[in-house]
Amino acid sequence: MKRIVIIGAGVIGLSIAYELSKVKKFKIILVERKKKFGLENTSKNSQVIHSGVYYKKNSLKNILCIKGKKLIYKFCKKYKIKNIKTGKLFLACTKEEEKYLNILKKNAFKNGVKDVRIINFKELRRIEPTIIAKKALLSPSSGIFDVQAFIKKLFLISRKNGVNFRFNFKNFILKKNDNKFYFNNSKEDLFDYVINSAGMDAIKIARQSFPNQKFPDNNFVKGIYFMTKEKLKVKKIIYRAMLPGDTKERIDITPLLTGGYIFGPSVEKSKFTDKNKLKSKFINGIKNYLPKVNEKKISYYKEGVRPKIMYKKIKSNEDFYIKKLKNHNWINLFGMESPGLTSALSIAKYIKRIM
Ligand SMILES: Cc1cc2nc3c(=O)[nH]c(=O)nc-3n(C[C@H](O)[C@H](O)[C@H](O)COP(=O)(O)OP(=O)(O)OC[C@H]3O[C@@H](n4cnc5c(N)ncnc54)[C@H](O)[C@@H]3O)c2cc1C
Structure with a gap:
């Protein structure tokens, strides 16, 4: 019997627990x-199942998002978790963005997302009569789902399969003795394998246990959402067209399963944000393509932190960082930003393979 410790009960830690709990010898x-x-980033995102249109070919984000998307829809069907395959529109509002549509389409095809197509003004008006743009790229396989019901199910199945959950467990350092790991605050437990999926704390935890190893640095970027309960006619997830891999701020619209819509998330690199200024920026951004939105009904909603990483404090890393340490049974998951939610079930399968 191999003893495994997973750190962090976010969607990724829970998915790994769910997947590994099917293996009897663990x-x-x-x-x-x-x-x-x-309670952390898992509950502070857009709840979008991404289709995989704009990630770099062969990146982990690309591969794991596309596999994860299929696994999530299958899981939702099996366990009756509420989801809507809304589809997503990338809008071209300017001449420049019209060029992006072709590039995005090519990228999507290269990535294996072959159901995307460019729609003209007339078709766009028919699909989304309140949205104004010259053209759009339609990605039909994007959707929204009930994240809370999803993670609850992962928790319940894992627990039924024998996973031992220890909540309020903090202030520990994992130490190594021979080939086993143990917690400095509960030495009786010995582990053969550690999976470090502690989200924003993952790098800190790895450094505490391996002070002489080199790890990337954190490069946290906050994302703030606004919302409205206005009954808009928008049915799809709406993005402005962008170049593949571009992480510049966009002001997206995402329908909520509970009614209403969320706008954002913003891209905040500094610690303090003037929310009034940001709200005006959002309103202007949204009105560009949804002129009839009632700005009086828009209010602050929530915020999450993208756990981005960088090398040598300058070179940013845009892909997931999922690596086993050389000579140690320890896997680190760093930089698990979007599409981490969509990819969670395929990340878990990937971890099983690495092990
Ligand atoms: C603004 C925003 C929007 C996003 N939108 C989407 C989207 O629409 N679709 C999508 O696919 N992805 C999206 N994402 C990405 C997605 O939310 C993340 O990839 C996902 O939540 C990562 O899950 P996680 O389990 O790694 O992290 P978390 O949810 O942060 O979980 C980490 C867990 O580790 C625990 N932990 C931390 N330190 C310790 C410690 N020392 N000891 C014990 N436990 C610890 C924390 O308490 C937490 O529960 C978005 C992210 C952000 C920030």
Whole structure:
């Protein structure tokens, strides 16, 4: 029997617990510093199942997002988790963005997302009569789903399969003795394998246990959302067209399963944000393509932190960082930003393969 410890009960730690708990020879403990699962970035995102249109070919984001998307829809069907395959529109509002549509389409095809197509003004008006743009790229396989129901199911199945969840578990350092790991605050447990999926704390945890190893640095970027409960006619997820891999701020619209819409997330590199200024920026941005939105009904909603990483404090890394340490049974998951939610189930399968 191999003993495994997973750190962090976000969607990724839970998905790994779910996947590994199907293997009979594993005894799994999942430690979480909060009192419940899924309280950090897992609950602070757009709840979008991404289709994989704009990631770099052969990147982990590309491969794991496309596989993850299929696995999530299948999981939702099996366990009756609410989801809507809304589809997503990338709008070309300017001449420049019209050029982006072809590049995005080519990229999507290269990535294996072959159901995308460019639609003209007339078709766009028919599909989304309140949206104004010259043209758009339609990606039919994007959607939204009930993230809370999803993570609850992952938790319940894992627990039924024998995963031991320890909540409020914090202030520990994992130490190594021979080939086993143990917690400095509970030395009786010995582990053969560590999976470090602690989200924003993952790099800190790796450094504490391996002070002499080189790891990337954190490069956190906050994302703020606004929302409206206005009954808009928008049915799809709406993005402005962009170049593949571009991480510049866009002001997206995403329908909520509970009614209403969220706008954003913004891209905040500094710690302080003037929310009034940001709100005006959002309103201007949205009105560009949805002129009839009632700005009085738009209010602050929530914010999350993209756990981006960089090398040598200058070179930013845009892909997921999922690596086993050389000579140690320890896997680090860093930089698990979007599409981490969409990819969670395929990330778990990938971890199983690495192990
Ligand atoms: C603004 C925003 C929008 C996004 N939108 C989308 C989207 O629409 N679609 C999509 O696919 N992805 C999206 N993402 C990405 C997605 O939310 C993340 O990839 C995903 O939530 C990462 O899950 P996680 O389990 O790694 O992290 P988290 O949810 O942050 O979980 C990490 C867990 O580790 C725990 N932890 C941390 N330190 C310790 C410690 N020392 N000891 C014990 N436990 C610890 C935390 O308490 C937490 O529960 C978005 C992200 C952001 C920020």
